[in-house]
Structure formats: structure tokens, C-alpha cells
Amino acid sequence: MSAISPHGPLKLAVTIDDPFMWNGASFPPGYSAESVADSLLEAFDEHGVPGVYNFTSTAPIDENPDWLGVLDRWVDAGHHVAAHTHEHVSLNWSSAAAYIEDVERNLEVLAPWLDRAPTRYFRYAFDMWGDDPAKTAEVQLHLARKGLTTAPISTWFYDVQFLVAYIRTLTTRDTEGQSWIRKNFVDTAVTALKDQAAAAREVFGRDPVHIALIHGTPIAGDFYADVLAAYRDHGVEFVTLEEAMTDPANHVAPPTVNRFFRNSTQKWSEYAGVEVANTPPQVLHEVNALCPVEGLDDAAVFFPVLETACARLEATFVPTDLDWAPTALGRRY
Numbered sequence: 001m002s003a004i005s006p007h008g009p010l011k012l013a014v015t016i017d018d019p020f021m022w023n024g025a026s027f028p029p030g031y032s033a034e035s036v037a038d039s040l041l042e043a044f045d046e047h048g049v050p051g052v053y054n055f056t057s058t059a060p061i062d063e064n065p066d067w068l069g070v071l072d073r074w075v076d077a078g079h080h081v082a083a084h085t086h087e088h089v090s091l092n093w094s095s096a097a098a099y100i101e102d103v104e105r106n107l108e109v110l111a112p113w114l115d116r117a118p119t120r121y122f123r124y125a126f127d128m129w130g131d132d133p134a135k136t137a138e139v140q141l142h143l144a145r146k147g148l149t150t151a152p153i154s155t156w157f158y159d160v161q162f163l164v165a166y167i168r169t170l171t172t173r174d175t176e177g178q179s180w181i182r183k184n185f186v187d188t189a190v191t192a193l194k195d196q197a198a199a200a201r202e203v204f205g206r207d208p209v210h211i212a213l214i215h216g217t218p219i220a221g222d223f224y225a226d227v228l229a230a231y232r233d234h235g236v237e238f239v240t241l242e243e244a245m246t247d248p249a250n251h252v253a254p255p256t257v258n259r260f261f262r263n264s265t266q267k268w269s270e271y272a273g274v275e276v277a278n279t280p281p282q283v284l285h286e287v288n289a290l291c292p293v294e295g296l297d298d299a300a301v302f303f304p305v306l307e308t309a310c311a312r313l314e315a316t317f318v319p320t321d322l323d324w325a326p327t328a329l330g331r332r333y
């Protein structure tokens with residue numbers, strides 16, 4: 001199989017976001033926070049993925065405090081927990097003060113596990129650093145005061161955008177649809193890494209260490225082991241987030257302000273005038289069209305969740321910021 005990079009093995013740190021999913025978009029029948037975490041832990045063990053940081057938004061804990069036991073299992077297995085805000089609202093949508101208060105709530109819930117991590121990491125919700133540099137600076141100062149280092153994402157494959165379609169195939173017992181999703185989830189993970197690594201290589205003139213994202217959802221629990229196997233087949237070497245963060249491509253913030261859903265490779269590429277091919281991937285059009293079920297599409301599932309979370313922070317949800325959405329996918333990126 002062809003390697004991701006012509007320069008040899010590509011180093012990749014795997015990170016997880018949102019192991020408790022989101023209030024209003026929770027685990028479907030047959031799945032739980034525990035079952036998904038156990039599947040992921042098994043996949044990491046099988047493929048030798050070291051020290052995976054779990055960036056944990058904590059609003060679902062308000063209703064399900066017993067889910068915190070998942071974090072004990074996570075840490076006992078040699079992996080780590082990191083901060084990710086409580087309500088999972090973009091800094092674009094809230095004031096800096098409300099965002100900082102939300103970070104504080106998250107830190108309070110996660111304190112016992114953050115204390116056990118070798119490094120105190122934070123990730124912005126949606127990896128959105130804010131639409132206004134003054135707001136970002138205020139939050140960055142607060143994070144520095146709390147000894148938190150912001151870990152970006154350098155590559156993603158829109159894994160959550162496969163989730164609702166997968167749930168549709170589970171609900172309707174569409175086994176053909178499930179096989180299609182599985183194949184395309186894995187293929188998209190590999191091609192997205194290839195495309196985004198190519199852009200990063202053009203920007204930096206070398207392969208930086210990459211930081212991958214996967215969410216703690218049922219589709220990840222079921223198929224991420226396949227993704228890890230495919231990554232390995234394509235010459236990926238799994239490393240720790242600490243190793244990735246020694247790379248300036250990751251520890252220097254891209255010198256751009258962009259309110260849209262962009263990872264750090266996309267932001268660096270925008271600054272350097274480099275095109276990132278097929279990102280978001282066009283296959284999402286087919287994913288969205290697969291196995292239609294009334295009321296089970298991305299907007300119907302996630303937009304009310306985000307409206308409610310925003311209301312709790314007196315923030316304003318701006319759906320067009322999430323420009324993978326079906327309504328926005330038709331346009332040019």
C-alpha cells in the first residue's frame with residue numbers, strides 16, 4: 001500500500017475528543033460511554049498507540065456523574081485526560097469571560113484526572129480559537145495562568161459527520177449501509193491524512209509530526225481499530241502528544257484568524273497560500289444522502305444541541321461557522 005508520505009514513516013499522535021458525546025446527542029441504544037471507551041482502549045492496545053489524551057467536555061456529567069468512572073479506566077490503561085470546556089461552545093459564539101468561566105467548570109470536574117496527566121493540555125471546542133484576536137488573547141492568558149498548553153489538531157477526517165448516517169443504518173438495520181459506512185469511514189481517514197499531510201509538507205518543506213482527532217462516539221468505537229490498522233499499513237508511526245508538541249508546526253499557533261471549522265494544517269496552509277485538497281471530503285455528500293430517516297440528519301441532531309449549549313453561556317450559535325454542514329457543503333472551500 002502506498003505510504004502517506006514519500007519521505008518515510010509519518011509520525012502521528014492520536015487524540016480523542018468528547019468521550020461523553022454531547023447533551024442531546026448522546027449514546028444510542030446498545031452503546032454507552034463505557035462501551036465506546038473500552039473499544040477504543042482495546043484498539044490502542046492492539047495497535048500500540050501510546051499515551052492518548054482524552055480531551056473531555058463535561059456537560060454530560062451534570063446528568064450522568066457515574067460516567068466519570070470511564071476516566072479512571074482511561075488513566076489506569078496508561079492514557080491521559082485533558083481539558084476541553086464544559087459546554088463545548090465555540091469561542092466565536094461566546095464572550096471571553098463566559099468562555100473562561102466554562103473552562104473553569106471543566107477544570108473543576110476534571111481536576112483529579114488532570115492531576116495525573118504528565119502534561120496539562122487544553123483544546124478549544126471545535127478547535128476554534130475565536131473570531132477576534134483580543135478574545136483569543138484573553139483566553140490564552142487564562143490558560144497560561146492555569147498552566148495549560150493548547151494542543152491543536154493538525155489532521156481530521158470529519159468522523160462525527162459519519163455518525164448520524166451510521167446511526168440511521170443501525171436504526172433501520174441496513175447492513176449494506178453499515179458496510180458502506182465502515183469502508184468509507186476508513187478510506188476517508190486515510191485519504192484525509194494523505195491530503196492534509198501533503199499540504200503540511202508543502203507549507204513546512206518537511207513532514208511535521210501530526211496530531212489526529214477522533215471523537216468518543218459509537219462509530220469510532222466500532223471502526224477506529226480499522227482506521228489505526230490502515231494508518232499503520234500506510235506507514236504511520238504512532239507517537240505521544242508530547243512528542244508532537246515539540247514540533248514548531250504544532251506549538252507555534254498559526255498566524256491567522258479564521259472563524260470557520262479549520263484544523264492547524266488548514267490554517268497554516270491558508271497563511272502560506274497552499275491548497276488543502278478535498279477538505280472537507282466530498283464523500284460527505286454521499287454520507288448525508290445515505291439511508292434517509294426523517295429527523296435523523298446532522299442539522300436536526302446537532303443544531304438544537306448547540307443552541308441549548310449556547311443558551312447556557314448566553315452565547316449565540318452561528319451555524320455557518322460549521323461549514324461542513326450540508327447547506328454549506330455545496331460551495332467552494
Ligand SMILES: [Zn+2]
Pocket residue numbers: 017018057084088125126
Ligand atoms: Zn470537541
